[in-house]
Amino acid sequence: MEAARPSRTALRVALRRAAHQIHDRPIVFEDPIAVPILGTQYLEDLRRTPDPAPGEKARPYSIGMRAYLVARSRYAEDALAQAVANGTTQYVLLGAGLDTFAHRNPYPRLRVFEVDHPATQAWKRELLAQSALPHPPGLTYAPVDFECESLPGRLAASGFDPTQQTFFAWLGVVPYLTLEAFRATIRFIAAQPPGSGVVFDYGQPRRVLPPNEQLAHDSLAARVAQAGEPFQLWFTPSEVACELEDFRALEDLGAYDLNLRYFANRADSLQLRGSAARILSARL
Numbered sequence: 001m002e003a004a005r006p007s008r009t010a011l012r013v014a015l016r017r018a019a020h021q022i023h024d025r026p027i028v029f030e031d032p033i034a035v036p037i038l039g040t041q042y043l044e045d046l047r048r049t050p051d052p053a054p055g056e057k058a059r060p061y062s063i064g065m066r067a068y069l070v071a072r073s074r075y076a077e078d079a080l081a082q083a084v085a086n087g088t089t090q091y092v093l094l095g096a097g098l099d100t101f102a103h104r105n106p107y108p109r110l111r112v113f114e115v116d117h118p119a120t121q122a123w124k125r126e127l128l129a130q131s132a133l134p135h136p137p138g139l140t141y142a143p144v145d146f147e148c149e150s151l152p153g154r155l156a157a158s159g160f161d162p163t164q165q166t167f168f169a170w171l172g173v174v175p176y177l178t179l180e181a182f183r184a185t186i187r188f189i190a191a192q193p194p195g196s197g198v199v200f201d202y203g204q205p206r207r208v209l210p211p212n213e214q215l216a217h218d219s220l221a222a223r224v225a226q227a228g229e230p231f232q233l234w235f236t237p238s239e240v241a242c243e244l245e246d247f248r249a250l251e252d253l254g255a256y257d258l259n260l261r262y263f264a265n266r267a268d269s270l271q272l273r274g275s276a277a278r279i280l281s282a283r284l
């Protein structure tokens with residue numbers, strides 16, 4: 001991403017989480033801060049997001065993307081709940097964007113570290129201040145550019161304890177990284193104490209997609225490139241499994257599994273479409 005500018009894709013993701021709170025019933029990912037964090041500045045963008053209610057003229061691509069983003073956040077927080085029950089005391093959000101977990105944290109002993117590009121993090125903090133959302137106890141910010149700065153060094157300087165069992169969420173970030181940056185972060189996570197874990201999402205390469213999805217892939221890739229954040233990294237499920245050989249309990253879910261888990265028996269059209277995007281969790 002461009003050095004001096006906050007992430008535009010982080011805003012798009014946050015707008016969809018906010019739209020989910022307004023339009024979709026039942027709610028799959030409860031986030032009472034998703035709308036307030038946007039303040040008044042992005043209300044017009046929020047108004048333009050489609051409503052998938054029966055009878056409404058929904059835009060299927062946009063609705064499918066919203067379902068994916070909602071499922072991704074829900075899956076991460078479901079996995080975190082399990083990790084906390086198993087002894088995790090630190091939660092690190094890598095590329096946190098406008099994620100609001102720290103403001104809803106129900107676990108008194110869980111410390112939260114938000115790691116993000118300095119420009120995105122500064123913008124988020126301005127939005128929080130404008131919306132008068134108080135700084136939650138237990139949250140620490142750690143600004144890092146994954147491509148050229150040391151994640152371990154920045155986390156250590158922020159008070160991260162490497163002896164504690166830790167859960168990492170790395171949502172919507174991997175496709176924007178180089179393979180070297182991805183591997184450096186995976187090596188760091190793999191060096192954490194037993195019981196630590198990670199959840200991240202990734203996209204499959206164009207060559208393995210059916211022709212109609214190749215067109216959707218090209219269109220999304222063009223839009224994120226135009227936003228200054230081009231995709232650079234794709235994996236097939238077997239390729240990503242090879243990158244994670246130090247981990248166990250791999251769960252790698254596609255649209256079919258996520259629809260069954262989170263969107264079954266709905267009256268509206270909220271569900272994932274296509275096979276490109278996948279969400280994965282793994283433990284040490």
Ligand SMILES: C[S@@+](CC[C@H](N)C(=O)[O-])C[C@H]1O[C@@H](n2cnc3c(N)ncnc32)[C@H](O)[C@@H]1O
Nearest residue numbers: 007009010095096097117120145146147171172
């Ligand atoms: C699509 S947004 C996802 C935000 C958030 N995880 C969510 O799900 O709402 C991508 C995030 O990755 C961060 N990011 C991208 N490249 C980065 C880099 N080189 N260093 C640090 N953060 C980066 C952006 O600042 C942004 O917050």
